[in-house]
Amino acid sequence: MDTKAFQDYYPDVLSYCYGCGRLNEHGLQIKSYWDGEESVCRFTPKPHHIAVPGYVYGGLIASLIDCHGTGTAAAAAYRAESREMDSEPPLRFLTASLKVEYLKPTPLGVPLEVRGKVKEVKGRKVVVEITVSAKGVQCARGEIVAVQVPENLIPK
Numbered sequence: 001m002d003t004k005a006f007q008d009y010y011p012d013v014l015s016y017c018y019g020c021g022r023l024n025e026h027g028l029q030i031k032s033y034w035d036g037e038e039s040v041c042r043f044t045p046k047p048h049h050i051a052v053p054g055y056v057y058g059g060l061i062a063s064l065i066d067c068h069g070t071g072t073a074a075a076a077a078y079r080a081e082s083r084e085m086d087s088e089p090p091l092r093f094l095t096a097s098l099k100v101e102y103l104k105p106t107p108l109g110v111p112l113e114v115r116g117k118v119k120e121v122k123g124r125k126v127v128v129e130i131t132v133s134a135k136g137v138q139c140a141r142g143e144i145v146a147v148q149v150p151e152n153l154i155p156k
Contacts, residue, residue: 005031006039006071009085013155014092019067028063032071032116039072039116039128045108056106061140064114065130066098069144072116073126077148080121090154093126093146106132106139124148 007020007030015023020030032041043064051057073093078085106112113133120127125147132140 006075011090019063030067032068041068041114042111044111056108062100065142068114069128069130070146072128073146076118076121076126089151092149096147097145100142102140104139107134110134
């Protein structure tokens, strides 16, 4: 696995997202990495991420799928262009579509593993399939369609 997360390459002006922004002190600050051809993120829900006692609320699961998916989309776009992730102009992605299927209740307080597989890279669009597992058991799966932010919308 790489030692620097995808999100660590985002320019400061693009690092405030609640899910993945390293500069959002109240956010989740997830970190995603390549693990071969898949991307991986590990995140341990805190007690306040509760739905019912002992289980994670679904919005957190959707946020993990969403932000891990857009990070994976950015990394995949850089790979497709044979570019380093710190090269200019920055490639940043936003969610165009998010599908989440909740398969089993997700336990609270244990590390979750979020894995992404790039399904398609086509122009400014990247499709990523994602799974969320706890203790080796798949709890949720999803798919994100991510679109590249136009350069003129990236603050300078």
